[in-house]
Amino acid sequence: MSDSMLERPALRDVTLRDGLQLTGKLLPTDRKLDIARTLIGLGVPELEVGSMARPDMVPPMANTLEVISELTDEELDRCWVWVATPRHVEKAAAxxxxxxxxxxxxxxxxxxxxxxxxxxxxxxxxxxxIEITRSIGGRIQLCLATAFSCPFDGVVPEQRVLDIVADPRTAGADDTVVCDTLGQAVPAQVTSLVRGVRETAPDRRAVFHGHDTWGMGVANTLAAITAGADVVDGALGGLGGCPFAPGASGNTSTEDILFATRPDYLDPAVFARLVETSDQLLAELDEPSRSKAARGARSNARAFEWVIGDPTVSSS
Structure with missing residues (x-):
């Protein structure tokens, strides 16, 4: 895999939506804004900043509208909101x-x-x-959860996914997002489906959303990139999972994806700030980091420029 191929896709960080929805804790609006602005400032090109899911069902998303209302127009150009109905679009757009x-x-x-x-x-x-989105000059994605497997029905046929992508009712979507909701896919499956999606809807960006339940998160992300994905999703520290999908665990780690793909904006100093931002958030949430790259960054292999060391270990 060439360096140019690795640098091709954009990372979308989904910490503030998929990453938080299983934590059970509602981060204050100001803290969510701080995280969003830190990530944007570090160069992360796109973010998910919340969900219009019912607060009684997904409590960590309760202040999504407040977060949206505090972001600037320039920031909102880079931010996505999870919706499931036209009414959700109306409320978020307002x-x-x-x-x-x-x-x-x-x-x-x-x-x-x-x-x-x-x-x-x-x-x-x-x-x-789609009509509401176009009326405000916005963008809309067709996001397909359980694109590989379902916790209730098992394996999902690839053709079922491609039929939905080709369905006339989805015409007008700007992107197609395929989600390995349970993290059960393997690279060959990801390669095949992402290629199929690109061939079926070549005018849309292809986005891959992976989870690391079975340890395939980074491998599947790189497979998606090889197959032509334009955007790949990750969350700080591998946070996340679907509250309505038994067996789902965290997203593929943002730190791991960025360390593997090395986009132009990433250097050791930016990576160090990213790891520190992740560590602070995970400590607030009382969640462990599942990022292997962050663990490597905290090692004592000082000759490697990406290592930032363990802050609990004295250098004396």
């Missing part, structure tokens, strides 16, 4: 959001558990969500 990740599950069982309706109903509503 707060100032411009970019919407319209999510539905490929499997009916998970869509019913996650969103409370069958997949076909979500598809039937998507043209209205």
């Amino acid at each position: 707060a100032g959001a411009k970019n919407f990740q319209y999510c539905l599950s490929v499997s009916d069982a998970h869509n019913q558990a996650n969103i409370g309706r069958r997949t076909d109903k979500s598809l039937s509503d998507m043209p209205y969500a």
Whole structure:
């Protein structure tokens, strides 16, 4: 894999949405804004900043509208909000959001558990969500959860995913996001599906959203890049998971993806700040870091320029 290929995709950090939704803790609006602005300042090109899911169902997302309303227009250009209905789009747009990740599950069982309706109903509503988005000059993604496997139905046929991508009701989407919701996919599956998505909808960006449940997060992300993914998702410290998908664990780590892909904006100093930002957040949430790159950065291999050392170990 060439260096140019590794640098091709953009990273979208999903800490403030997928990363937080299983933590059970509501971060204050100011803290979420601080994290978003830190990541943007470090060069991360895109972020997920929240979800329109019901606060009683996903409490850590309760202040999403407040976060959106405090972000500047320039910041909002780089931020995405999870939505599942046209009404979600309307409410988020009224707060100032411009970019919407319209999510539905490929499997009916998970869509019913996650969103409370069958997949076909979500598809039937998507043209209205697209219409609202276009009316404000925004962007909208077709986001396909359980694109590889479902916790209730098992393996999801690839053709089922491609049929949804080709469905006329999704016409007008700017991107297609394929999600390994359970982290059960392997690189060959990711390569095949991402290629199929690009061939089926060549006018859209292809986005890969992976989880690291079975240790394949980085491998699957690199497979997606090789297959032509334009954007890949990650979360600080590998935080995250779906509250309505038994067996799902954290996202692929932002630190691990960036260390592997080395985008132009990443150097050892930026990486050190990223690791420190992640460490601080994880400590606040009382969550462990699942990032192997962050663990490596805290090692004592001082001759390696990416090492920042363990702050608990004295240098004397």
